[in-house]
Amino acid sequence: MLLLLLFTTCVHVVYCQRCKIIIGRLKKADCRKIHLKKIPQNLSEDIDVLDLGEISFVTILNESFSHYSNLKVLKLDTCNIESVEAEAFKGLWKLEILSLANNSLNISTNDGLFILRNIPNIIDLDFSSNMELADKTGHLLYPGAAFQHLKKLQNLTIDLYGCPVLGHEFKNLLLKWRIIFFCYRKFRGIVENSLKLNYDYNVFISYGYDGYSWVLETLVEQLETKWGFRVCVEDKNITSGRSTFKQIGIALNRSRQIIFVVTSDFLSKLCPAYEIDRTKEARSSRSLQNIIVIALDINIEDIPQELQSLWSDVVVIEWHRHSIDVNLALDNLKTRLLLNC
Numbered sequence: 001m002l003l004l005l006l007f008t009t010c011v012h013v014v015y016c017q018r019c020k021i022i023i024g025r026l027k028k029a030d031c032r033k034i035h036l037k038k039i040p041q042n043l044s045e046d047i048d049v050l051d052l053g054e055i056s057f058v059t060i061l062n063e064s065f066s067h068y069s070n071l072k073v074l075k076l077d078t079c080n081i082e083s084v085e086a087e088a089f090k091g092l093w094k095l096e097i098l099s100l101a102n103n104s105l106n107i108s109t110n111d112g113l114f115i116l117r118n119i120p121n122i123i124d125l126d127f128s129s130n131m132e133l134a135d136k137t138g139h140l141l142y143p144g145a146a147f148q149h150l151k152k153l154q155n156l157t158i159d160l161y162g163c164p165v166l167g168h169e170f171k172n173l174l175l176k177w178r179i180i181f182f183c184y185r186k187f188r189g190i191v192e193n194s195l196k197l198n199y200d201y202n203v204f205i206s207y208g209y210d211g212y213s214w215v216l217e218t219l220v221e222q223l224e225t226k227w228g229f230r231v232c233v234e235d236k237n238i239t240s241g242r243s244t245f246k247q248i249g250i251a252l253n254r255s256r257q258i259i260f261v262v263t264s265d266f267l268s269k270l271c272p273a274y275e276i277d278r279t280k281e282a283r284s285s286r287s288l289q290n291i292i293v294i295a296l297d298i299n300i301e302d303i304p305q306e307l308q309s310l311w312s313d314v315v316v317i318e319w320h321r322h323s324i325d326v327n328l329a330l331d332n333l334k335t336r337l338l339l340n341c
């Protein structure tokens with residue numbers, strides 16, 4: 001009796017082709033770090049999870065996983081993968097989680113993302129850290145057409161190296177998703193730390209006295225910790241003193257985007273006025289790629305004239321701190337930060 005109990009509650013472990021097969025609620029094949037030349041083809045056909053991380057494959061050939069139609073999780077991170085053939089994932093109709101992180105994939109190649117056609121039920125897709133070889137100043141294209149059938153996608157992890165361009169169709173998709181899937185959709189951008197980064201900062205934030213606590217406690221936390229942006233705020237990243245304005249000028253010159261958090265007292269502080277001025281310059285020298293205005297607890301009509309001189313291509317997001325729509329504002333900001341570059 002006791003023995004039976006032990007057997008039914010224990011996780012069963014066997015080995016196949018040196019992969020560790022763990023039979024519990026899910027059947028998992030753990031082949032991580034094992035020296036293999038090809039994707040193993042004679043593991044049990046009903047495995048749910050296959051971990052092939054840290055094995056060198058270079059190319060994932062067509063129909064590499066067609067034996068494993070039950071797979072829900074596939075890990076191919078850190079595999080030196082340079083290309084994935086168009087039909088590599090054929091048959092993986094049940095796949096929900098796929099990691100291709102930390103490889104050398106160029107997803108901007110003509111058919112790079114059409115591998116997604118075969119995994120329509122994917123929920124979590126990780127493409128991060130694939131830019132080691134890529135030109136970090138160049139564009140990395142995410143064609144919308146490749147994503148439009150992924151109805152269940154919740155987490156998409158991509159690099160923010162260089163400039164991710166979400167194809168034109170993608171823009172509409174995001175807007176559509178925001179309405180339909182708004183509550184559970186997460187869009188996560190991973191920014192790699194690298195000395196080769198062209199910009200020191202992804203975002204420079206300009207704010208007045210009234211915006212201080214919201215910027216430092218809420219916005220910076222969201223941008224830095226949750227979305228992985230490198231952020232520059234005067235009260236943290238600029239040392240005060242004689243050369244404050246000079247430092248601000250340099251930092252702004254090295255920022256990819258700027259967010260003006262406009263409160264009713266915005267222009268009563270000296271820095272914002274200077275920052276507006278520098279923004280115009282950075283805009284005309286094309287170093288600054290995106291200007292976003294957050295109207296914090298004020299109406300769009302109440303934004304100062306000075307800012308309106310930057311107007312023509314500026315996005316304004318109305319943000320009311322105590323509103324229940326704060327998630328919508330967050331989502332809007334996230335979309336703007338990712339789409340405009």
Ligand SMILES: *[C@@H]1O[C@H](CO)[C@@H](O)[C@H](O)[C@H]1NC(C)=O
Nearest residue numbers: 015016017018040041042043
């Ligand atoms: C799996 O296939 C390889 C060659 O393809 C063979 O060497 C190995 O013995 C097979 N393993 C099992 C457990 O059948």
Ligand SMILES: *[C@@H]1O[C@H](CO)[C@@H](O)[C@H](O)[C@H]1NC(C)=O
Nearest residue numbers: 061062063084085086087088
């Ligand atoms: C893989 O499949 C694609 C699409 O069917 C095909 O164009 C390509 O030639 C195949 N690759 C190989 C090596 O057969």
Ligand SMILES: *[C@@H]1O[C@H](CO)[C@@H](O)[C@H](O)[C@H]1NC(C)=O
Nearest residue numbers: 077078079080101102103129
């Ligand atoms: C990414 O891959 C490199 C080798 O290609 C490895 O040294 C590094 O540890 C990997 N990083 C992670 C987070 O796995």
Ligand SMILES: *[C@@H]1O[C@H](CO)[C@@H](O)[C@H](O)[C@H]1NC(C)=O
Nearest residue numbers: 097123124125154155186188
């Ligand atoms: C999406 O990512 C978040 C944050 O890393 C994680 O907590 C969540 O489990 C992921 N969702 C899915 C479906 O993988």
Ligand SMILES: *[C@@H]1O[C@H](CO)[C@@H](O)[C@H](O)[C@H]1NC(C)=O
Nearest residue numbers: 106107108109110133134135
């Ligand atoms: C990636 O592919 C695109 C399109 O083929 C090409 O223009 C670009 O140079 C490639 N980037 C790298 C780093 O290979």
Ligand SMILES: *[C@@H]1O[C@H](CO)[C@@H](O)[C@H](O)[C@H]1NC(C)=O
Nearest residue numbers: 200201230231232233236237
């Ligand atoms: C800005 O300053 C804060 C606090 O000192 C620090 O945690 C953060 O890493 C700095 N940001 C950058 C991009 O250097």
Ligand SMILES: *[C@@H]1O[C@H](CO)[C@@H](O)[C@H](O)[C@H]1NC(C)=O
Nearest residue numbers: 246248249250253281285287
């Ligand atoms: C910012 O860059 C522009 C153009 O490269 C340059 O003319 C200007 O002096 C720079 N400003 C500062 C404060 O470094």
